[in-house]
Amino acid sequence: MAVLVAMRPEYFGPFSERTIAGYAHENIASFRWDETAAATRAHEQFRELLPRGLDTPGHYLCEILERADGKTIGDLLFGIARSPNAQSIHLYDLHFDEGYGGEQRARATLRLLEARCRQLGAGSIGLQ
Numbered sequence: 001m002a003v004l005v006a007m008r009p010e011y012f013g014p015f016s017e018r019t020i021a022g023y024a025h026e027n028i029a030s031f032r033w034d035e036t037a038a039a040t041r042a043h044e045q046f047r048e049l050l051p052r053g054l055d056t057p058g059h060y061l062c063e064i065l066e067r068a069d070g071k072t073i074g075d076l077l078f079g080i081a082r083s084p085n086a087q088s089i090h091l092y093d094l095h096f097d098e099g100y101g102g103e104q105r106a107r108a109t110l111r112l113l114e115a116r117c118r119q120l121g122a123g124s125i126g127l128q
Contacts, residue, residue, distance in 0.1 A: 001068075002105065004112050007061035007075065012054050015061070015075055019093055020046050049079075049092070060116075064096070064109055073100035078113065080122060087122040089113070 007015065024042035027033040033041055050056045064074040074096035081088050091113065096105065110125075117125055 002064050002073065002109060002112065003067050004062040004076070004109075004116065005065055007054060007063050009054060011063055011072065011075070012061065016046065016053075018095070019077070022095075066100075073097050073105075074109070076109070076113065078125075080120060081126075087120070088124040088126055089117045089120070089122045090126050 020039070020042045023046065024033070024038040027042065028035050028038050050059060050061075054061055059077065059079040062076050062078075063072045064076065065071065066073050074094070076091065076095070077093040078089050078091045081090050094106070094109065096102075113125060117123075
């Protein structure tokens with residue numbers, strides 16, 4: 001069983017680097033971005049999404065901890081989208097460290113996110 005906790009500042013740097021590199025790679029692989037500019041564009045968009053890093057209002061950065069030993073086994077980033085009629089959660093990134101993924105763990109983590117969604121007053125979760 002895992003738990004979600006607020007991301008520690010010392011984890012944010014490695015998280016940012018991995019997320020930016022992964023986003024650039026995804027956009028190159030899908031032919032949306034040219035390889036020469038992908039890293040710069042990914043970095044710019046990450047800064048737009050999280051201009052205040054861990055302290056960006058409406059965005060939540062969490063570490064996924066293995067409850068048994070407290071080891072960080074992954075992370076997730078989500079934000080709240082508000083409209084006049086409802087609030088929803090947008091899941092931007094879900095990552096498990098190598099050897100800790102799998103469908104069962106992903107499902108359990110999404111159940112934790114659903115519970116957090118209800119705590120925040122949001123009625124749904126969408127993928128961004």
